Amino acid sequence: MILKRNLARAAAILTAAALALMCLSGCGQSKKSNKELNIIVWDGTWSEEMFQDFEKETGITVNISYVDNTDTLMSKLIQGNADYDLIDLEGAYVKPFVQHDLLAKIDQSKITNTKYIVDDYKKTGPIGDKNLEYTVPDMAPSYTSVIVNKKTCPIKITRFSDLANPKLKDQLAMVNATNSLYGAALQDLGYSAASTDESQIAEANALLRKIKKNVKAFVGESAVSQLESGECSVAFSWDYPTLCGDSDTNWDKFEEIPLKGGNEYCMQYWAVPKASTHKKEAQQLINFILRPKELAKCYKEYYAVPLEKKSAIAKYLPKNYYKNPSIKSSQRLLHNSWNVSVDEKQIALMDSYYTKLMGEK
Numbered sequence: 001m002i003l004k005r006n007l008a009r010a011a012a013i014l015t016a017a018a019l020a021l022m023c024l025s026g027c028g029q030s031k032k033s034n035k036e037l038n039i040i041v042w043d044g045t046w047s048e049e050m051f052q053d054f055e056k057e058t059g060i061t062v063n064i065s066y067v068d069n070t071d072t073l074m075s076k077l078i079q080g081n082a083d084y085d086l087i088d089l090e091g092a093y094v095k096p097f098v099q100h101d102l103l104a105k106i107d108q109s110k111i112t113n114t115k116y117i118v119d120d121y122k123k124t125g126p127i128g129d130k131n132l133e134y135t136v137p138d139m140a141p142s143y144t145s146v147i148v149n150k151k152t153c154p155i156k157i158t159r160f161s162d163l164a165n166p167k168l169k170d171q172l173a174m175v176n177a178t179n180s181l182y183g184a185a186l187q188d189l190g191y192s193a194a195s196t197d198e199s200q201i202a203e204a205n206a207l208l209r210k211i212k213k214n215v216k217a218f219v220g221e222s223a224v225s226q227l228e229s230g231e232c233s234v235a236f237s238w239d240y241p242t243l244c245g246d247s248d249t250n251w252d253k254f255e256e257i258p259l260k261g262g263n264e265y266c267m268q269y270w271a272v273p274k275a276s277t278h279k280k281e282a283q284q285l286i287n288f289i290l291r292p293k294e295l296a297k298c299y300k301e302y303y304a305v306p307l308e309k310k311s312a313i314a315k316y317l318p319k320n321y322y323k324n325p326s327i328k329s330s331q332r333l334l335h336n337s338w339n340v341s342v343d344e345k346q347i348a349l350m351d352s353y354y355t356k357l358m359g360e361k
Contacts, residue, residue: 037281039086040065047297054288085276091267095128095341103134104274110283113290116308127341135269136286140305142238143333144180144264146257152233159260160188164210172214173223173232178354187261194340205353244326245303256329258336265337305330
């Protein structure tokens with residue numbers, strides 16, 4: 001999925017969304033049935049069978065809308081029909097949502113199935129909600145990583161700046177997400193990915209300019225096709241779990257690199273909009289989804305590193321599920337990672353440099 005995350009225009013969208021949801025809290029709600037929930041989630045992540053199970057058990061109809069990036073989600077919130085009861089929210093956007101008073105606090109005592117979540121994933125919440133008052137983890141973390149074809153990559157890669165090596169000319173596929181690119185460059189240079197120092201961002205841009213010379217393809221969401229076809233021997237993307245879930249022949253073919261400076265950590269969370277008039281039912285759905293038997297249905301349809309403890313969920317998954325190397329890689333990267341939150345000043349600076357970078361030949 002994931003991620004996913006070009007932050008341009010996000011500041012303006014956030015402000016508009018705040019105003020829109022404040023208005024929605026007082027209008028348009030009376031038409032909803034007490035037996036309906038309107039939710040908005042990422043496409044290609046959740047099992048429809050799981051939602052059908054919830055409907056059969058509770059009698060509550062789940063109306064599902066799908067988005068493929070957070071800007072789309074924000075745009076929907078601005079629209080007059082944006083009366084969602086549950087949203088699947090990127091961790092990077094939690095802080096501004098909380099600051100704009102758009103989320104309702106969750107009664108965590110009602111979400112008893114969080115006991116199944118891997119302890120490391122709930123030790124601390126996203127930036128802006130460290131105590132998990134407004135959010136509940138809904139999937140294990142993913143990482144923006146360097147992925148190499150172990151047979152065809154001509155160099156050993158240990159850090160982001162290695163992608164500037166001339167030996168990688170026309171062999172690199174790279175996501176075009178500004179915060180991922182500039183964050184990785186800043187971390188490599190010894191700065192913080194959250195930096196708003198223009199001199200540091202300019203230095204990161206200079207590194208990206210060198211790396212760009214080797215890029216065969218910039219991709220919006222996935223570099224899987226470039227890697228599997230052999231068009232590129234290296235990618236900077238969040239595709240390692242997808243590659244490994246796609247075919248076990250990729251298990252020995254590709255490797256995810258723990259970067260010096262760390263890998264970008266991305267995580268999704270359930271959140272209930274403050275304007276929702278069905279908060280109790282939304283929390284009921286969250287708890288239902290966290291049943292290991294139900295969550296396993298999602299992983300059978302769309303491979304992912306499990307959010308929940310092996311002892312709780314493994315019996316509902318295929319026997320070889322935990323042999324997938326992306327699970328061990330995810331655990332290895334967890335303590336060598338960084339993440340940032342949407343910041344208006346940083347967005348403006350990065351977007352300015354990114355526009356120039358992509359316009360250069």
